[in-house]
Amino acid sequence: MDRSLVSVRAALVLLLAALAGVSAGLLSVLAGNGIAGAALVGLTAAGGATPVFNQAITPDATPIRPAVRGAEAKGGGTRG
DSSP states (O other), X not given: OOOOSXXXXXHHHHHHHHHHHHXXXXXXXXXXXXXXXHHHHXXXXXXXXXXXXXXHSOSSOOOOOOOOOSHHHHXXXXXX
C-alpha cells in the first residue's frame, strides 16, 4: 500500500496551524495568563489559522506562463 493517510498539503496546513496555536499559547503564558487560558488561546489561534493556511496553500498551483517573445513583448507592435 503506497497510499498515505493524509496528503502533503493537508499535513502542511495542519502543521502550520499547530505551530500558530503553540506560539500563541506560549506567548499567552509569557504574558502572565494561566495554563488553561493559554490552552484556550492556542486552540482558538489554531482553529482560526487553519482556514487561512488552507486558502493560502492552493491545491492546484498553475505554473507561471513564459513571457511572449516577439514584437508584442518588445513594444514594437503597430504604430499609429
